[in-house]
Amino acid sequence: MKLEFTCGEEITIKEVNKLKLELMTSGKGDVEKELERLKKNKNKVHDIKTEETIDLLDRCAKLWLDDNYSKKHIETLAQITNQSFELVNYEFKSMMQMLLRENIQNTIKRELGEVDILDSWHKTNYGYEHRQPRGIIFHNISGNAFVVIPMSISMGLLSKNCNLVKVSKDEPYFAYAFYKSLCELDETVKDRLSVLYFDSSKTEIYDTIVKNSDGVIHWGGEYSSRIIGEMCAKYQKHMIMHGAKISFEVVDKCDDLNKVSEEIAKDIICWEQKACLSPRVVFLNDKIDVDEFSHCLSASLRKITEVIPKAYLSEWNSVKTIQDRQYCTLKYGMKNERRFKVYSSFNADYTVILSDGMPEKEDINKCFYRFIFVCPYSSKSDVVNYVSENLKDYLQTMGYSGNDEEFIEKMTLLGVSIVTKPGKMSLHEPGTSHDGIHNLKEFTFLVSRQI
Template sequence: MELQLPDFFLADLPDGVELSVSMIDQACDRLKENADQYLKNRTTSQLVHSLCQLADNWLDPEFPFRQKLIEEGPAQSGFSLDVLMDGMDRMFQQWKPDHFEFWLVQEFGHAERIDYLASNRLEARENKSSRARGPRLITHICSGNLPVPCIMSMVCGLMVRSAQFIKCASGASYIPRLFAHSLYQHDPKMAACIELAEWKGGLEPIENILFEKSDVVTATGSDKSIEAIQSRVPRQKKFLNYGQRLSFGFISKKALSGLGLRRLIEDAARDVMIWDQQGCLSPHVYYVQHKGVVPAEKFAELLAEELERYRLSFPRSPLSVEESAAIRSRRHFYHVRAATSKDTLPFFSNDGTDWSVVYEDEIRFQISCGNRFIYVKGVHSLDEALHGAEPIQHKVSTVALGAADDEAEEFALQIAQWGAPRICPIGKMQHPPLHWRHDGKPALAELVQWTDWEL
């Protein structure tokens, strides 16, 4: 039976219905009342339990919302079915009570900090307890490249018991909306504290009332969009922003020499495949150390072979003409360079732009055009790789590390000192844990205000 979504959110309104200032105004008031009534008195464990149940539902092949996503998601999101479901499943698999507990303790020092004046062991020794309060209303301005961050924004707001207005990017509300409806069916009171709407950013009258009514505004997107939003959020409101970021990997010669080589190549290809390299955690470059048993050039070739396997098992999403043209132009550039320089080796899929690997014996970081276009660059050391990445140092999100056990800690320390907010194994780049500090910032702790009780 076909699943019909009721008109529950503003995003459900038919095309052509224009949002008005009073609609937004009223929605904000209603959200606040609902959160006061339905959310404030729920315990953390009740909320976590409900969300984990919902995630289990989503992972169940029979779940009607999952089936609807399978049916309509590719056309609505532009991602191929395999890429989309792989990315969504990876997110829901993270939603386990112990992961939530770890996350809450990491953020607040105690899992029930939102529930009551709580003390951890050290605080009890100091006769102190504290409680954290979420803002009454959060507005999340979400970017359109991936659906996961938008859904995770909703989870963050629920964890701190805030009413939330989710403003989806133009053309990107389908998956967040489907998730919100699944929440509505599963836990209507929780869903009643969330509003969801879609419009092309910059509708000032609507956005101004939204900012006015909110206590906290979060924004994810391009630096240009964030700057534009920030200039309009009133000063007394808290503004949290997550601008443009990019990621890369470093693979040491020892990692290339061990028995795990096959696995390493698979993992490196997977990081390129997940979400078709559209996320800020996707790699643009793999720096590969020279003088391993497998030379860096050979690594590029093996990576290309692995991406070819993924082409068949996890086809890339169809591209717009502009996206294909960007890849084609870039491939041309490297074809010409390879014709005149031995330092460049291009490996490209046949009959299409499904994947592209460019090996370069040149350390300077290169920004990819995405859609499975990856650079492999030979380096002599991690120092050299970090030196090559200096131009984008302030924009780095994740550095994936492929290293032998006896050297990993030293490398990780060096990368941490360099300033990367996140270090993870190769293969886990687009699979951050629930407790991941987004761009190095605590996702929940940034939202709350504290009350300390000193005894």
């Protein structure tokens, strides 16, 4: 399969889960020409009305929500990401719903105040205010969850910026397919959007892009975040950082174990826990029957796996899950005199580890492909202290079953940026923050007219 990105003369052959991809690869010269092309288009892009972009994104979402259109793309994505067709399709529905007109309008209103704030000056008590695009935004995309692609690109287009998107080597397909679908609907989108692939080891290309951009949004892990952060600091570029985050659930009160466990199972399966907003740990009030809860969670995962199965395209995926299960059994089972139990399928479909001992951070990073720790607590201060000492720099979403506002205040003070009910961790309401910020605000700057 050949992926013809915006520019590039070389071809890189890459095999992902037995799918052979031919990637049109950009060199430094290609990237420099593309940056110059986008720079020349900044004034033209500024004149595009916000409503035109909303209409484009709405039509694109409806195109992807049509099963006849999306089926072949979902099949390809399922193979590349090692997720089942059913799971990718499930994720697609909620992802594309966010690009429908009403949701986009609500996002703009809640983030920026007025839908046409980038088109017009709005009267205030001191004069007038308006928002302007930054210019050229560089989007550095990771491959852990393809949801970031329409999110990042749509924010770049709605903010009237010109956008250069570097796709992930692990999952280069969806950015390419999404870009092509936008071009099918409006050929002029090429004036403000460029999607390309280049060898990540060639830091001189990154250096050239960051130096010639007006802002950078980065989706990735700790290592790549540090490299991009250093480049942005070097050239004093505005940086929007997303990634290297950990999410979890807290069950403080629970009237119906079956219902809550079913909702938590929904959170666990999304993106096979590879996205920042997928839970890795469930902290459980020990006044609740912890053994019964763990049994219910295991049963819920088994039930949902029958409807939305786990894929087994990679032999290593299954082997590693079982190895991690055995590793945790030895590490935590040996030192837990009071309570330790593993609830799992006979193969690698899911793993629930009930342990009195809180997991070390390195072991939380083993929680992928429906692998979850259940950790009882006697006092909510135990959760606060554990999170403060182990996860403070990596916090994102907390699924919470309870009604203690003081506890929510403490967790958000530590750095949790999103609190949802169980089952809603991947379903952000339009206009809510992501990693504690609004991307549209970060992609633009506020100007005032006081005359």
